[in-house]
Amino acid sequence: MKIMGIVGSPRRDGTTYTIVEKLLNSEEEQKHEYEIHRLNSLNINPCQACYYCKENDGCDLDDDMVNLYKELYDSDLIVIGSPIYFGEVTSQTKLFIDRLYGLYNNKKREFKDKKVLLIYTYANSDENTYNNYIENQKKYLYDFVGFKIIETIKLHGIAEKKDYLNNKELIEKLETIKTNLINL
Known part of the structure; x- marks a missing residue:
């Protein structure tokens, strides 16, 4: 299985990166190939709303996102981790x-049922604080592309x-998720 990790934290070795890396890097996962991309280290330009992608295959912008598109197509599982700020x-x-909008209109390479695991980290002690935001993001962005959110x-x-x-409960939760990933 080929796994693509995306880390949206600007901190090079922050919590989100540590969690994604620990989830994907284990001795039990020898059968899995993975690569983690730190978005902050990449040259990704903003969408220009030029609609090139509506008429053509892909995006007109020539930046690091071109390589990420290819890896998105080739991966069996995509893990996207981001802190929530403000x-x-x-x-x-x-x-x-x-x-990802450039992929929404792409008829040649659909992402129907592409497995995606989302990880959100945040300081707020209430687990449900960002439920509406997360659900809207899943509905209006990931579902349009065709990703299948598995967790x-x-x-x-x-x-x-x-x-x-220092949080044993969180570490145990991640170990359970890691075990489930190994058995995919």
Whole structure:
């Protein structure tokens, strides 16, 4: 199985990256190939609303998103992780999501039932604080592209990496999810 990891945190080795990396990197997952992309390290330009993608295959912008499109097509599972800042995913993640619009109209390569696992980390102690935002994002963005959301992980009460590393309940939750990924 080929797994693509997308990390929208601007922090190079922050909580979100650590969680995605721990989820994908394990001795048990020797049969899986994976690569993690830090969006903050890539050159991704904003969508220009030029509608090139409506008439053509792909996007007219020549940036790092071109390579991400190819990997999206080739991956069996996509793991997208982002912190939530000020009630929304990071600007890096939003930029990535906006550029998925070029795939919505692509008739040649549909993403019907492409498996996606979403990970949201946030400092608010209430797990349900961002439920409406997350559900709208899933409905209006990911569903349009054709992704099949197999799991949505909301890790709340995490302001710093130590909040995750010291939380046995969260670590156990991720171990269960990791086991399920191995058996996909």
